[in-house]
Amino acid sequence: MGLFRSQLYVPCKGPGMLQNCAYMNADAVILDLEDSIAQGEKDAARILCKYALQNVDFQGVGRIVRVNGQDTEFYADDLEMIIPCCPDAIRLPKVEDADGAREVDERITAIEKKAGIPVGTVKVHAMLETAKGVLNAREVANAAPGRVTAISLGGQDLAADMGIMRTLEGTELLFGRSFVVLAARDARIMAFDTPFTDLDNTQGLRDETKFVIQLGFSGKAAIHPSQCKVINDAFAPDLKTLKKAITVVHAAREAAARGIGVISVNGKMVDKPVVEQAEAVVARANADNMPEVEDL
Amino acid sequence: MSKMIANALGRLVPTEVEGLGEFAPFTGAFDRLRGDYSYARAATRRTVPACQRDKVTKSIREAIERSGLKDGMTISFHHHMRNGDGVLPLVMREIQAMGIKDLTLAPSSLTDAHDCVADMIEAGVVTGICSSGMRGRIGQAVSEGKLARPALIYSHGGRARAIEEGRIHIDVAFLGAPTCDKYGNFTGSTGPSACGSLGYAMMDAKYASHVVAVTDNLVDYPLMPRISIPEQQVDQVLLVDSIGDPRKIASGTVRYTRDPVQLRQAWLAFELIKASGYLAPGLSYQAGAGGASLAVTGFLKDYMLEKGIKGSFGVGGISGHTVDMLEHGLFDAVLDVQSFDAAVTGSLHNNPRHIEIDASGYANPFAGSCAVNHLDVVVLAALDVDVDFNVNVMTGLDGVLRGASGGHSDTAAGAKLSVVLCPCQRTRVPAIRDHVQTVVTPGETVDAIVTERGICINPRNEELLRAAQAAKLPVLDIHKLKNDIEAMTGKPEPVPFDESKVVAVVEYRDGTLIDSIYKVK
Amino acid sequence: MKILHKAVAGSLESSDVLISVEPADEGLSINIESVVLKQWGARIRQVVEESMQAAGVSQARVDVRDHGALECTLKARIETVLLRAGR
Numbered sequence: 001m002g003l004f005r006s007q008l009y010v011p012c013k014g015p016g017m018l019q020n021c022a023y024m025n026a027d028a029v030i031l032d033l034e035d036s037i038a039q040g041e042k043d044a045a046r047i048l049c050k051y052a053l054q055n056v057d058f059q060g061v062g063r064i065v066r067v068n069g070q071d072t073e074f075y076a077d078d079l080e081m082i083i084p085c086c087p088d089a090i091r092l093p094k095v096e097d098a099d100g101a102r103e104v105d106e107r108i109t110a111i112e113k114k115a116g117i118p119v120g121t122v123k124v125h126a127m128l129e130t131a132k133g134v135l136n137a138r139e140v141a142n143a144a145p146g147r148v149t150a151i152s153l154g155g156q157d158l159a160a161d162m163g164i165m166r167t168l169e170g171t172e173l174l175f176g177r178s179f180v181v182l183a184a185r186d187a188r189i190m191a192f193d194t195p196f197t198d199l200d201n202t203q204g205l206r207d208e209t210k211f212v213i214q215l216g217f218s219g220k221a222a223i224h225p226s227q228c229k230v231i232n233d234a235f236a237p238d239l240k241t242l243k244k245a246i247t248v249v250h251a252a253r254e255a256a257a258r259g260i261g262v263i264s265v266n267g268k269m270v271d272k273p274v275v276e277q278a279e280a281v282v283a284r285a286n287a288d289n290m291p292e293v294e295d296l
Numbered sequence: 297m298s299k300m301i302a303n304a305l306g307r308l309v310p311t312e313v314e315g316l317g318e319f320a321p322f323t324g325a326f327d328r329l330r331g332d333y334s335y336a337r338a339a340t341r342r343t344v345p346a347c348q349r350d351k352v353t354k355s356i357r358e359a360i361e362r363s364g365l366k367d368g369m370t371i372s373f374h375h376h377m378r379n380g381d382g383v384l385p386l387v388m389r390e391i392q393a394m395g396i397k398d399l400t401l402a403p404s405s406l407t408d409a410h411d412c413v414a415d416m417i418e419a420g421v422v423t424g425i426c427s428s429g430m431r432g433r434i435g436q437a438v439s440e441g442k443l444a445r446p447a448l449i450y451s452h453g454g455r456a457r458a459i460e461e462g463r464i465h466i467d468v469a470f471l472g473a474p475t476c477d478k479y480g481n482f483t484g485s486t487g488p489s490a491c492g493s494l495g496y497a498m499m500d501a502k503y504a505s506h507v508v509a510v511t512d513n514l515v516d517y518p519l520m521p522r523i524s525i526p527e528q529q530v531d532q533v534l535l536v537d538s539i540g541d542p543r544k545i546a547s548g549t550v551r552y553t554r555d556p557v558q559l560r561q562a563w564l565a566f567e568l569i570k571a572s573g574y575l576a577p578g579l580s581y582q583a584g585a586g587g588a589s590l591a592v593t594g595f596l597k598d599y600m601l602e603k604g605i606k607g608s609f610g611v612g613g614i615s616g617h618t619v620d621m622l623e624h625g626l627f628d629a630v631l632d633v634q635s636f637d638a639a640v641t642g643s644l645h646n647n648p649r650h651i652e653i654d655a656s657g658y659a660n661p662f663a664g665s666c667a668v669n670h671l672d673v674v675v676l677a678a679l680d681v682d683v684d685f686n687v688n689v690m691t692g693l694d695g696v697l698r699g700a701s702g703g704h705s706d707t708a709a710g711a712k713l714s715v716v717l718c719p720c721q722r723t724r725v726p727a728i729r730d731h732v733q734t735v736v737t738p739g740e741t742v743d744a745i746v747t748e749r750g751i752c753i754n755p756r757n758e759e760l761l762r763a764a765q766a767a768k769l770p771v772l773d774i775h776k777l778k779n780d781i782e783a784m785t786g787k788p789e790p791v792p793f794d795e796s797k798v799v800a801v802v803e804y805r806d807g808t809l810i811d812s813i814y815k816v817k
Numbered sequence: 818m819k820i821l822h823k824a825v826a827g828s829l830e831s832s833d834v835l836i837s838v839e840p841a842d843e844g845l846s847i848n849i850e851s852v853v854l855k856q857w858g859a860r861i862r863q864v865v866e867e868s869m870q871a872a873g874v875s876q877a878r879v880d881v882r883d884h885g886a887l888e889c890t891l892k893a894r895i896e897t898v899l900l901r902a903g904r
Contacts, residue, residue: 015890016832019784020557023748044826044897048890055889057784225556229563694855723831723853723885786888788856 338462453659492635
């Protein structure tokens with residue numbers, strides 16, 4: 001599975017952006033059928049999305065489709081048309097409990113079977129956007145193993161649900177973020193953060209991204225291409241961390257090649273979680289073309 | 297029609313152009329610059345003005361009559377007032393009313409403000425055009441074959457060369473003068489219609505047989521402190537109500553683009569410049585006025601500020617962004633042949649490091665030397681390019697003239713690193729082709745073409761290719777990129793031309809013909 | 818299928834195409850305007866004709882205003898406009 005550091009929202013509205021979104025530094029694009037599409041254009045968006053998935057060369061950039069929520073009249077049609085195009089994942093808004101997660105799993109499974117696609121091909125990223133949804137994060141994360149591979153926090157809707165204003169510091173979202181990421185880690189799935197909405201505040205975006213990485217998030221949504229590089233850069237390890245990680249990965253490979261179970265670096269034993277973490281660091285650096293990775 | 301022969305790029309060009317004489321075909325960008333080429337300056341006649349006290353007239357007709365303008369002559373204007381220019385329409389309408397015809401119009405360029413020329417082509421007032429740019433109704437009329445003789449497209453440096461060589465002789469120049477005194481000293485740096493540098497007009501003032509300064513802002517003698525064009529080069533001063541629309545002359549600072557595709561190109565171009573090694577203390581730099589090119593300047597500025605890198609000079613076509621870099625101490629000076637926006641005018645007037653230069657000193661390939669030759673880096677735009685790195689900035693997708701040669705070929709030839717920005721496709725037509733529609737800048741002078749998908753590096757520049765690869769930039773083979781784009785768009789039908797009729801020729805900066813433009817069907 | 822009423826899909830933005838169909842008494846008439854008519858006019862007509870044939874539409878007035886849409890966009894807009902015109 002590829003990286004999901006930066007996930008760029010692209011409305012299924014203007015073909016110009018759709019045909020170029022693979023070149024915007026995003027690890028994945030979220031082709032949107034939901035909030036950015038007017039009620040009367042849902043049919044057009046869905047069809048445009050289908051043709052884009054079938055025809056546009058996304059150059060290996062992850063393809064996520066945000067469909068309309070389960071409580072809307074568009075939800076079933078969205079899945080019927082989009083699942084057979086095999087996007088990498090569906091992003092499902094306003095999931096509130098395990099039943100919601102199981103329902104989408106069953107529905108996708110049925111469509112996959114009908115279309116002759118291996119069951120489990122299209123993953124689900126469940127969006128937790130209400131107080132109830134966030135509190136049920138653990139249940140949602142564990143409801144459909146292999147199908148729900150990520151949960152994400154929807155900051156804007158959550159704030160509305162709670163009747164609070166969002167701030168730059170984001171204190172009001174701290175518990176929600178922490179809880180979502182813990183639930184995700186517990187279920188061994190990914191957690192994605194909500195977009196940073198002030199397009200002109202690059203430093204704010206950088207700071208917030210570093211903060212959510214610190215919390216344990218694997219990716220963050222972007223609402224403009226210019227945000228993608230900032231997000232990716234925030235994920236890039238500093239050189240010291242990278243060099244250390246490369247040493248660990250080297251040692252692990254050597255040990256594996258020689259069939260030795262115990263991995264040691266500079267005379268110290270290294271545990272499996274440390275190796276896993278080092279591999280994740282190297283993968284992120286690789287995606288950024290960091291020169292030191294050449295050494296591997 | 298004269299004989300057509302193939303030039304070094306395989307393009308068919310005429311050996312003679314009606315009204316302009318014989319031409320040699322293009323043989324290579326530096327063929328005439330090896331130190332063994334010479335020319336005889338053409339002799340021209342000039343009438344010495346009477347020893348008159350009063351050079352000022354308020355009558356356009358009187359000024360035209362005094363200039364001795366007759367049928368068949370060549371007249372010129374400058375385009376420093378861009379889309380706000382009122383001088384050309386004012387003078388040309390009077391010329392038409394006087395019944396003068398069969399003129400060759402040889403301005404530095406033609407802009408959207410000059411659409412009225414299309415009517416004068418139809419009326420036979422204008423039968424020949426030499427210009428850097430041709431667009432709007434003029435471009436349409438010329439492409440439809442309505443101009444009696446083929447038009448000539450020259451670069452800014454090429455025009456300076458042609459005038460100095462005497463290949464083009466201007467009988468009467470009508471030069472917009474934003475601030476002028478009664479003896480004809482004038483400048484573009486002040487006045488209600490201020491337009492900044494008068495670099496292109498300086499050529500006309502020096503070499504035309506008769507020069508009329510056209511002003512709406514007459515000041516006491518002597519004009520102070522800056523005189524761009526001095527009284528000894530000026531035969532008459534024509535005072536009119538208005539020489540143009542200031543809002544269109546100097547619109548506010550051109551803003552950076554927010555277009556993601558352009559920003560992506562700009563970012564890759566910036567990374568390439570960084571990888572090339574030229575982004576170092578002493579950098580000399582020029583960028584075009586397009587959105588993506590300006591964005592490169594923006595990235596460059598931020599990076600130089602952050603790293604404390606101080607360049608040496610900026611050249612051009614100066615925008616507010618270049619001035620901004622000057623004011624941040626990132627350049628010691630800017631050399632300004634043409635000012636792009638309002639921010640520049642004040643700088644030219646107030647900052648002694650903001651230097652006004654003429655078109656010959658800017659880009660004339662035959663000059664003792666010229667500023668573009670000292671450039672490390674130039675960033676340019678393109679309408680489309682081909683797999684041999686040839687660039688078109690002149691004809692649109694439909695084959696109709698809608699662009700300007702400008703300083704494109706001059707800076708590409710002069711700069712050590714020339715980077716051309718181009719989107720992969722425009723409205724479903726691939727911008728990378730087997731053969732570009734019209735060659736303005738030859739591929740041998742282009743180092744890299746940057747698209748949103750990645751960077752194509754001219755195989756001639758192996759060093760740059762290695763540097764880009766070492767920096768892990770997305771380097772693409774241009775043939776592969778062309779195929780990938782066609783996989784997305786499909787292969788369009790070729791635009792049909794009437795190849796029996798050449799409507800314009802493209803002159804390379806050294807005076808050879810690099811391409812022909814045919815009548816559209 | 819039968820065109821029941823006039824319908825429109827797409828937009829006049831760059832890289833998009835605006836298509837309208839309306840009922841007609843006889844035959845299929847297709848009017849195409851495009852910023853790249855010389856390069857793509859014939860192909861656009863072919864795609865529209867084939868799509869109408871595939872959908873079984875034999876009587877309609879089709880108006881296409883293209884701003885350089887890729888073929889997949891053109892097909893998406895045709896599918897949308899037919900869906901709208903038939904429901």
